[in-house]
Every structure is written in C-alpha cells, then in structure tokens.
Amino acid sequence: MREKKINRRIALGTTAKVATAAVITGVVGGIAGYLAGSSGAAPREVTRTQVVERTVTVGGVGQTVTETVTRTATQTVTAGPPPTEVKPELTITFASPEWLPGRLTGVIAEGFPAWSKANIGKAVQVKMDLIPWDAIFDRLSTTLAAKSKEPTLLISDSQWLGQFYVGGHIRRLNDIIARDPELQQLLNRFDESLVYFYMTYPQGNKDNIVGFAHEGDVLLMVYRHDLFTNPTERENFKAQYGYDLPQRYEDWYPGQLDWYQVRDIAEFFTRKAGDELAGKRLDEDFYGIAMHMSRAYDAIACPFGSLLYCHGEYWWDPETGETDGFINSPRARQALDFYKSLVPYSPPNALEIWFDEANAVMQAGRVAMIYNWAGFLPSLFDPAASKVYNVIRVVPPPGHKGEDGIFRRYSGIGGQPMCINSYSDYPEVALAFIKYWFQPENQRKWAEGGGGVCLRDIIQTEWFRTLTPYNRAYADSIAFQVDFWNVPFFFEMLTVVQEEIHAALAGTISTSSALDNIARRHKEIIEREDYPRAFEKYGKPAKNVAELIRKGLPIG
Amino acid sequence: MSTHKGMPPLSYRLFPVLLIIPAVSLVIFLVIFPLIWALGLSFYSYNALRAEPPVFVGVQNYVRLLNSVEVWKRFVTTIQFVVLSVSIEFLIGFGLAHLFYVRFKGRRLAVTLVTTPLLIAPVAVGIFHRYLFDATFGVYTYFANLLTGGQVRFLTSLPMFAIVWMDVWQWSPFMMLFILAGLEAIPKHLMESSQIDRLSALNKFRYVVWPTIRPLVALALLFRTMDAFRTFDTIFTLTGGGPGTATEVLSIHIYRVAFQFYRTGESTALAFIFLVIIILLTNVYLRLARRE
Numbered sequence: 041m042r043e044k045k046i047n048r049r050i051a052l053g054t055t056a057k058v059a060t061a062a063v064i065t066g067v068v069g070g071i072a073g074y075l076a077g078s079s080g081a082a083p084r085e086v087t088r089t090q091v092v093e094r095t096v097t098v099g100g101v102g103q104t105v106t107e108t109v110t111r112t113a114t115q116t117v118t119a120g121p122p123p124t125e126v127k128p129e130l131t132i133t134f135a136s137p138e139w140l141p142g143r144l145t146g147v148i149a150e151g152f153p154a155w156s157k158a159n160i161g162k163a164v165q166v167k168m169d170l171i172p173w174d175a176i177f178d179r180l181s182t183t184l185a186a187k188s189k190e191p192t193l194l195i196s197d198s199q200w201l202g203q204f205y206v207g208g209h210i211r212r213l214n215d216i217i218a219r220d221p222e223l224q225q226l227l228n229r230f231d232e233s234l235v236y237f238y239m240t241y242p243q244g245n246k247d248n249i250v251g252f253a254h255e256g257d258v259l260l261m262v263y264r265h266d267l268f269t270n271p272t273e274r275e276n277f278k279a280q281y282g283y284d285l286p287q288r289y290e291d292w293y294p295g296q297l298d299w300y301q302v303r304d305i306a307e308f309f310t311r312k313a314g315d316e317l318a319g320k321r322l323d324e325d326f327y328g329i330a331m332h333m334s335r336a337y338d339a340i341a342c343p344f345g346s347l348l349y350c351h352g353e354y355w356w357d358p359e360t361g362e363t364d365g366f367i368n369s370p371r372a373r374q375a376l377d378f379y380k381s382l383v384p385y386s387p388p389n390a391l392e393i394w395f396d397e398a399n400a401v402m403q404a405g406r407v408a409m410i411y412n413w414a415g416f417l418p419s420l421f422d423p424a425a426s427k428v429y430n431v432i433r434v435v436p437p438p439g440h441k442g443e444d445g446i447f448r449r450y451s452g453i454g455g456q457p458m459c460i461n462s463y464s465d466y467p468e469v470a471l472a473f474i475k476y477w478f479q480p481e482n483q484r485k486w487a488e489g490g491g492g493v494c495l496r497d498i499i500q501t502e503w504f505r506t507l508t509p510y511n512r513a514y515a516d517s518i519a520f521q522v523d524f525w526n527v528p529f530f531f532e533m534l535t536v537v538q539e540e541i542h543a544a545l546a547g548t549i550s551t552s553s554a555l556d557n558i559a560r561r562h563k564e565i566i567e568r569e570d571y572p573r574a575f576e577k578y579g580k581p582a583k584n585v586a587e588l589i590r591k592g593l594p595i596g
Numbered sequence: 597m598s599t600h601k602g603m604p605p606l607s608y609r610l611f612p613v614l615l616i617i618p619a620v621s622l623v624i625f626l627v628i629f630p631l632i633w634a635l636g637l638s639f640y641s642y643n644a645l646r647a648e649p650p651v652f653v654g655v656q657n658y659v660r661l662l663n664s665v666e667v668w669k670r671f672v673t674t675i676q677f678v679v680l681s682v683s684i685e686f687l688i689g690f691g692l693a694h695l696f697y698v699r700f701k702g703r704r705l706a707v708t709l710v711t712t713p714l715l716i717a718p719v720a721v722g723i724f725h726r727y728l729f730d731a732t733f734g735v736y737t738y739f740a741n742l743l744t745g746g747q748v749r750f751l752t753s754l755p756m757f758a759i760v761w762m763d764v765w766q767w768s769p770f771m772m773l774f775i776l777a778g779l780e781a782i783p784k785h786l787m788e789s790s791q792i793d794r795l796s797a798l799n800k801f802r803y804v805v806w807p808t809i810r811p812l813v814a815l816a817l818l819f820r821t822m823d824a825f826r827t828f829d830t831i832f833t834l835t836g837g838g839p840g841t842a843t844e845v846l847s848i849h850i851y852r853v854a855f856q857f858y859r860t861g862e863s864t865a866l867a868f869i870f871l872v873i874i875i876l877l878t879n880v881y882l883r884l885a886r887r888e
Contacts, residue, residue, distance in 0.1 A: 177856070178855050178856075181645055181855070181858070182855070184645070185644045185645050185858075203645055203858075204645075206646060206647070207645045207646050207647050208647040209645070334836075335835070335836045335837065335838030335839060335840075336836050387731070387732040388731035388732050388737070388747055388749055389730050389731035389732040389733075389734075389749070389751075390731075390752075391749075391751065391752045391838070391839055392726075392730065392731070392751055392752075400733075401732060404733075406732075528645075528646065529857070531856045531857055531858075532856075532857045535852060535856065535857070539837075539838075539840050539841050539844075540840065542838050542839050542840050543838075543839055543840025543841070543842070544840075545839070546752050546753075546838075546839035546840060546842075548839060548840050548842065549840070
C-alpha cells in the first residue's frame with residue numbers, strides 16, 4: 041500500500057485555509073446572529089384588528105327599527121418612548137406563554153426601566169421569555185426544580201399554584217403585602233372569584249397568597265348572529281322546537297338559556313352539503329357546535345367541568361378528598377352523557393378540537409357556535425383571518441336547570457396569575473413590576489391590546505365592557521367561574537380525566553365506566569398522596585366548592 | 597528510544613491515555629454517572645418538584661410498575677406499534693430496494709426523493725400528519741371519504757393505523773437504503789452464474805441474494821426496532837397518546853410520569869425496565885443474525 045506523503049507546505053496551506061474558513065464562518069454567523077437577534081427582539085407594538093359594533097334601536101309609533109352599525113377597527117398598543125432613553129442597570133426575566141397577552145406584556149414592560157428608575161432608584165429591564173403553551177409547564181417546572189434564579193417572574197396556570205408553592209418554588213406574599221398598604225389596596229380590587237382561583241393555595245385560603253392575577257380568561261360562547269336572526273331559520277326553529285332562537289345578548293345573559301337548548305340549536309344548524317342554510321345552498325357540511333374535546337392538556341377538563349358544575353356536581357370533596365359519589369354520581373353521568381351527545385353536531389374532528397381548531401372551523405364559516413377561551417377570540421374578528429368577522433357575537437355561556445329546579449350557571453375558569461420565583465435574587469424588583477403592572481395607564485394599554493383585565497373597578501366600567509366584542513361577556517362571566525384542583529398532584533388527576541373522558545367520547549368505553557374509572561383512579565392518587573392529611577400544614581380551602589355547587593350558590 | 601527492558605518510556609505509554617481522558621471523562625460525566633445515579637434513584641420514592649428528600653423504598657417501584665395494569669396496557673400498545681410499523685417498513689423497504697436495484701433513467705433523483713422523509717424532523721412529521729389526518733380539513737380524510745363514501749375519522753376510529761402509517765411514511769426509506777446497499781454488494785458474477793444455471797427466482801433469492809443482504813437486513817431491523825420502541829415525538833404530536841390511551845406507547849407514559857406527574861423515582865424505574873427490554877431485544881436480533 042502506497043502512503044501519500046504530506047509535506048509541511050501542504051499541511052500549513054490546509055491549516056490556513058481551514059482557519060480562514062472558520063474565521064469567515066464566525067464573522068458571517070456573528071452578523072447573522074446579530075441581525076436575527078435584532079429582528080427577533082420583542083415587538084414594540086401589538087396590533088389587534090377587530091370589529092366594533094353598535095346597535096341602535098329606534099322606537100316609533102307601532103314600529104321598532106334595530107340597526108347594527110359595524111366597522112373594522114385596528115387597535116395598536118405601543119410601548120411609548122423607546123427604551124433606550126433609560127439605560128437599564130439590571131435585567132430580570134418574565135416567563136410567559138407565547139400568545140397575545142404574553143407579547144402585550146412585553147410591550148407594556150418596555151416602560152418599566154423608566155418607571156423603576158423613578159420609583160425604586162434603579163432602571164430595571166424586564167425581558168420576556170415567551171414559551172409555547174404546549175411546553176410551558178415542562179419548561180417552568182424543570183427550571184424551578186433546578187432552583188434557577190431566573191425567571192424572576194413567571195406566569196403560572198391557576199392549577200399549577202399548589203405544585204409550585206408546596207415545592208417551595210414560588211414565594212408566599214402575605215408578609216410583603218402586610219407591610220405594604222399599596223399592595224393591600226390592590227388586593228381589594230380583584231374580583232373575589234379571581235382571588236379564590238388565581239392567587240391562593242389552597243383555593244381561597246388568603247393565608248397563602250402566592251400570586252397576583254395577570255391574565256383573566258373565561259370560556260365564552262361565540263355564535264353566528266346572522267343565522268340566529270335569519271327570519272326563515274327562526275321560523276323553522278320555532279316550528280321544530282317550540283321556542284325562539286336567542287336573538288339578543290340578554291336572551292343568553294341574564295336570560296337563563298339552558299345547555300340543552302344549546303344542543304337543540306346545534307342539532308338544528310347541523311346540515312349536509314347541498315342543504316339550505318339561511319337561503320343559501322351549502323357547498324360543504326355545516327356543523328352545530330365546536331366544543332373543546334381534545335386529549336391535549338386540560339382541553340376536556342375545562343368545558344366538561346362547566347357542564348359538570350351546571351349539572352350540580354363537582355370533581356371531589358375538596359375537604360376530605362372523597363371522589364366516590366361525586367365524579368361518578370348520577371348528576372355527573374348526566375353531564376357526561378350530555379357532553380357526548382354534542383359529538384354528532386360537531387365537526388368530524390370533534391375529538392381533536394381545542395382552542396385553535398375551534399377558531400379554525402368558526403373562521404371558515406362552517407359552524408354555528410363555538411365555546412372557546414376569550415384569550416383566543418381576537419383572531420375571529422380579524423377580517424384577514426376570519427370569513428365571519430362581522431356576523432358573530434360573543435355571549436356568556438348558558439347554564440342548566442336541574443331536576444331540583446335550580447338553574448346553575450358555572451363555567452370552567454382559565455387565566456393565569458403572575459408569581460415570584462423563590463430563588464430569584466430580586467423579589468423586591470418583581471414586586472415593583474407588579475405595582476407597575478397595575479398602574480392605570482398600563483391597565484388601559486392591557487385592556488386596549490386585548491388582555492384580560494382582572495381589576496373589578498376596571499372590568500365593570502362601560503369603557504371596558506364596550507372596548508371589544510367579547511369584553512361584555514367576559515365581564516359578566518367572571519362571577520360564576522369555577523376551577524378544578526390546584527393541588528400538587530393536579531397533573532395526574534387531570535390526565536386521568538383527559539384519558540377516560542376522551543375514550544368515552546370516542547366510544548371506546550361507556551360514559552359510566554369512564555366516570556367510575558376516574559373516581560377509582562383519583563382515589564388511588566389521593567390515597568397515595570395522603571390527601572388531605574399530608575397537606576394540612578398549608579391550611580384548608582376557604583369553602584367547600586362541591587357543597588356550594590350542589591346547592592347552586594356562588595363561589596366567589 | 598528504548599528502555600532497558602525494551603519497553604517504550606512511560607511518557608510515551610501515557611500519551612495515548614492522556615489523549616482519551618477528555619472523551620472518557622465526558623462519557624463518564626454525561627452518560628455513565630447519570631445512568632448509575634438514575635439506577636439508584638429508581639429505588640427511592642422521590643418527586644423532583646417537591647421540597648422533600650428521597651425516601652428509600654427498595655424494589656417497591658419495580659413491583660408496583662410490573663403489577664400495574666396501566667403499564668402493561670402501554671407495553672402491549674408499544675409492541676403492536678413496533679411489530680406493525682417495522683414489518684410494514686421492511687416489506688415496503690424491500691420492494692423499493694428491488695425497484696431501485698434496476699438501473700433506469702432518473703434513478704438517482706428518485707432515490708433522493710424517496711429518502712427525503714428521513715431528513716424531516718419527527719416533530720414536524722407529527723404536526724403535518726395531524727393536518728393530513730384532520731377529520732374536517734385533512735387531505736387523507738378527503739380521499740378516504742371519496743373512496744368509502746362515508747366519514748372517516750382516522751385519529752378517532754383508526755388511531756393505530758394513523759401512527760403506523762406516519763412511521764412507515766418516514767422510515768421505510770431507511771430500510772430501503774440498507775437493503776439496497778446489500779443488493780449492490782452482491783458480486784456480479786454470482787448473479788450471472790445464477791442466470792446461466794437458470795435458477796428460479798425463489799432459489800436465486802434464497803441462495804444468492806439473501807445470504808448477502810442478511811446481515812444488513814438484520815442490522816436495519818435492529819436499528820428500526822430499537823428506534824420504534826422509543827418513538828415519542830411523532831406520536832405525541834399526532835395523537836398525544838389518544839383517543840384515551842389507545843396510542844400511548846411506553847415512552848410517552850415515561851415522559852408523563854417523569855415530567856408531568858414528577859414521580860421521579862418511579863419514572864426512572866420504568867425507564868430501566870424499558871432499557872432492559874431493548875437490550876434483550878438487541879441480543880435476540882444479534883443472536884439470530886449470528887446463527888444464520
């Protein structure tokens with residue numbers, strides 16, 4: 041075998057070429073990285089396009105004329121003066137889901153260096169760490185388990201509070217609040233149900249305030265107003281079901297529209313391609329309702345929770361941890377049977393529907409109603425994304441009158457508080473940001489940009505209620521929100537619900553078996569965790585939500 | 597440069613050791629140490645998110661897992677997925693390899709195109725199959741509806757078919773490449789002799805083709821089986837393990853126990869059981885390959 045000799049000249053030449061290539065690659069990569077970093081920086085403004093409508097009713101002698109004026113408005117929230125005016129002396133990180141409220145928080149946070157310089161004597165920059173919804177729990181929990189000092193501030197979904205607090209990862213704020221009259225005053229401005237489910241562990245126990253409500257979110261009904269007000273459809277519906285289709289906001293709320301009426305409506309509007317709908321021949325199938333039924337995360341637990349509560353039942357007894365006779369009670373079975381009975385009136389991908397899929401089918405103009413989170417509704421009103429942007433309305437969800445004659449209206453709560461990382465070196469800076477966040481000017485920007493305001497005195501103003509097509513429904517719905525468990529083992533409880541009910545919806549198991557399985561598996565988890573005994577040191581939930589729901593009483 | 601005993605000097609003998617120390621240290625630090633640590637952890641009751649110290653429970657985690665109906669269900673699902681996907685991939689890969697063994701115009705381009713799925717990130721494969729299988733807007737659904745005249749819901753009614761299809765779509769070309777490499781390695785004179793001797797197609801395959809491609813087929817099957825066993829990302833993004841738990845394979849279950857439920861001790865025990873299964877399977881394959 042002949043060996044090829046490499047002389048020193050060739051070796052040096054090759055080395056020089058490799059080195060040159062490495063340097064060039066480094067320089068080009070550096071420039072590209074810099075540019076990418078610049079373009080990937082947090083946006084300085086968030087724009088929300090929506091339809092603004094005004095209904096004018098003119099009553100004359102013997103006649104009433106109702107005219108709806110609709111126009112498209114683009115609302116842009118900017119950060120104000122460029123942040124370069126105040127040079128930051130310190131940077132903290134704020135971890136948030138990657139969605140409109142997260143981006144908007146980043147825009148509002150751009151004013152913090154100037155505010156913090158003036159108020160705490162140090163210019164602090166808040167850098168957003170936006171994490172996709174699918175990954176945020178894993179990211180935050182692993183980061184906190186590693187006792188990372190950043191993010192200083194983090195958005196925690198309401199049900200994560202117990203896990204993060206019991207693990208010692210987020211700060212208890214009571215001692216700080218007790219020393220700060222401004223924070224005490226702030227605490228009184230939140231709606232009670234938000235304090236109950238967003239800010240305390242155990243739920244409603246004000247001895248452990250572990251966060252401040254940041255993004256309020258509720259499940260709302262979006263419906264095709266053009267179809268509901270079409271004279272032929274109205275006439276046909278009344279002939280078939282014996283009552284009128286809801287036409288006005290008040291028919292839904294405070295009117296006592298029942299979930300079973302919603303099912304009638306869904307059945308009525310479910311049509312095949314070739315059928316007629318509001319005087320037009322359909323090219324594609326049209327569906328009655330799109331409810332969340334996906335296996336993902338809490339996609340089933342929240343809407344099914346709404347139905348469960350409206351049927352007068354809760355997941356468990358939060359005081360004793362008992363599940364038998366709660367989640368598998370006759371009322372719970374009725375609720376699940378009802379949930380499943382909506383599948384035939386849903387799009388074929390019913391069992392994959394979560395917020396995106398629900399929006400997609402509504403935006404395509406192929407469904408009469410959707411039940412979706414307020415936080416995801418803005419795109420429905422964007423003419424560039426939605427075929428129905430100008431013919432839809434948003435209303436609070438219905439309730440249900442049980443066999444006991446009580447009309448119950450509850451809904452599964454969404455939304456998130458902001459919490460302070462226990463391992464952060466800058467808790468006082470985080471608190472300063474919380475105060476900054478609730479400044480009137482910032483709350484105005486938050487509301488105008490489409491954020492879910494949590495302060496009662498703002499939510500109930502006429503300005504807020506008419507700011508977006510969904511704010512009124514959002515404001516009216518806050519009071520009847522209910523959450524599931526926020527205990528440290530919530531994820532296992534949640535996964536059991538998602539698995540069993542998804543299987544029941546798919547027809548793999550019966551609804552009765554699904555609920556019996558949930559009760560059994562939940563019981564196993566609760567016994568293994570030694571609940572409530574092992575968690576008594578953290579206090580008890582303020583109220584027995586199960587009892588209140590069974591009696592049809594408000595929670596907050 | 598020799599010592600009095602004919603041995604090279606110590607510095608000369610130590611030099612190779614010095615060279616491999618960084619790599620070995622990295623392997624010890626990043627692979628061996630965590631593996632031993634995890635093995636130790638599997639004997640503890642420990643939740644990484646709780647502020648509580650680990651409690652030694654002996655083999656309790658293993659006993660609980662091996663007696664768990666839920667775990668066995670996931671195991672059966674995993675076996676179904678592995679057997680179905682690997683065998684179909686083998687058949688398709690085998691067919692494609694024979695197709696591309698024949699020289700024709702545009703062969704190289706065709707091979708490149710067929711192997712493209714291998715280059716796509718598994719998460720992307722899962723996400724776009726979710727769109728393809730979507731029961732309202734999906735392309736697969738559209739054609740299936742046309743063919744059957746009904747409403748096909750792949751992800752609800754045929755979830756195992758959907759995940760196997762996705763895996764076959766991505767990994768059949770891998771089988772094809774291995775088998776094609778084996779076919780290309782058959783000496784030309786053997787093929788010519790078989791033609792001169794007028795061997796039947798079956799005998800030609802049995803006595804000429806199979807002995808040459810056998811080691812590569814065994815290797816491809818080994819790789820694919822191990823890979824299919826630990827499939828996570830594609831299934832997680834396509835079905836999330838649903839409907840219910842119909843497509844929840846062991847790797848997804850381990851992920852949930854470890855990073856959603858934070859039953860850290862139990863999840864490491866499950867991961868070790870999983871590891872033992874894969875090692876056993878690997879040995880079975882290797883023994884079979886050697887015996888043949």
